[in-house]
Amino acid sequence: MTEAPVPAGAIDYEVISLLSDLVRIESVNPSLAPSGSGEAAIAGFVADWAHRHGLATEWFGPPQRPSLLVTSFRGEPPDGAVLVLCGHLDTVGLGDQPDPLVPRIDGDRLVGRGAYDMKAGLAAALLACRTAAQLAAADEITGAVIVAAVADEEFASDGVQVVSERLVELGAAGAIVLEPTELAIGVAHKGFVWTRIDIDGVAAHGSRPHLGVDAVMQMGPVLVALGDLDRQLAERGHPLLGPGNLHASLVSGGTEESTIPAHCSLVVERRTLPGETVADVEADVEAVLDACRAADPRLVVTASTTLAREPMETPIDAPVANVLADAVTLASGREPQLAGMSYWADSGFLSAAGIPSVVFGPAGDGAHADHEWVSIASTVTCAEALSATVRAFCR
Numbered sequence: 001m002t003e004a005p006v007p008a009g010a011i012d013y014e015v016i017s018l019l020s021d022l023v024r025i026e027s028v029n030p031s032l033a034p035s036g037s038g039e040a041a042i043a044g045f046v047a048d049w050a051h052r053h054g055l056a057t058e059w060f061g062p063p064q065r066p067s068l069l070v071t072s073f074r075g076e077p078p079d080g081a082v083l084v085l086c087g088h089l090d091t092v093g094l095g096d097q098p099d100p101l102v103p104r105i106d107g108d109r110l111v112g113r114g115a116y117d118m119k120a121g122l123a124a125a126l127l128a129c130r131t132a133a134q135l136a137a138a139d140e141i142t143g144a145v146i147v148a149a150v151a152d153e154e155f156a157s158d159g160v161q162v163v164s165e166r167l168v169e170l171g172a173a174g175a176i177v178l179e180p181t182e183l184a185i186g187v188a189h190k191g192f193v194w195t196r197i198d199i200d201g202v203a204a205h206g207s208r209p210h211l212g213v214d215a216v217m218q219m220g221p222v223l224v225a226l227g228d229l230d231r232q233l234a235e236r237g238h239p240l241l242g243p244g245n246l247h248a249s250l251v252s253g254g255t256e257e258s259t260i261p262a263h264c265s266l267v268v269e270r271r272t273l274p275g276e277t278v279a280d281v282e283a284d285v286e287a288v289l290d291a292c293r294a295a296d297p298r299l300v301v302t303a304s305t306t307l308a309r310e311p312m313e314t315p316i317d318a319p320v321a322n323v324l325a326d327a328v329t330l331a332s333g334r335e336p337q338l339a340g341m342s343y344w345a346d347s348g349f350l351s352a353a354g355i356p357s358v359v360f361g362p363a364g365d366g367a368h369a370d371h372e373w374v375s376i377a378s379t380v381t382c383a384e385a386l387s388a389t390v391r392a393f394c395r
């Protein structure tokens, strides 16, 4: 290993230099790690960078957890197509890696927290926005780029939710969410729904079972029926994403050894396919509970949705997918794979807001793990592909 700190300005590639600057700024999501600084400092850096390069900014969200739009235009958007490049500002906790905020070069790898997920994509997006401003000034394009630099993707995606309405208002015609994809183009991903199921039994002394109703025991048939539902889901799949699924995430109940438990609660996560709605998930859960109620008249059970995130599916012939695919081919010399992504991303919100969206970013490894790195060559290719996309899309 010949890891050495990256001296500021020592790298030829501007995108790598900008990426290194972004890695140096701690932006750990405080909802995940209470000591995290959040997005204020990194958003301030992005805004300064944008202003230095003649770009405009618009702020959203609370000052300590801000999101911002960086636009290649001032005032009203121009007539041509507006492309959104979306990158989150936050990272997960620093983990157990030495000097996670000191970007280091190791061969083709730039090592540091957030390098891969997803400061490399954010750096590439900012440069593409500047390219758009330059091309517009030279009358080579009539459209524009908006970088949505958003907070809180790693926890509740508050950032993308506060900017999506504004992006629609500004006429966004397509969006690229710059999560790492190893230069594949993600045209679909699952959504998810969290359901909390509560059973109310009756507490009693363990020696007097006739006076109690055991809520934990009653959860057994519910779990078995949910397992059956999961097996049914496995029978119908999506061509890019495979089947939907569910799992029992959290279970709790009971108070002490000799007391029949009066309460049991269960949290279930269902991963949904494009076309499956929250109402569909709720109906499936209700059918499971109805069957359990029919089998056990003493069962008192309720279910509620605690969080839902939309799936995404963008037709592969949508302009944003098409144009990006050509641009990646141009930049990398290889036709990119159009694929389903295994994870959920902010693209779920943008797509639900009516903006055709894809997920695209560089190669690397160690997202959310202890040794995070991004490929330098692939980050450069990502930046080149975004610039080529701007030329062809923003017309």
Ligand SMILES: [Zn+2]
Binding pocket: 088, 117, 118, 153, 179, 180
């Ligand atoms: Zn990410």
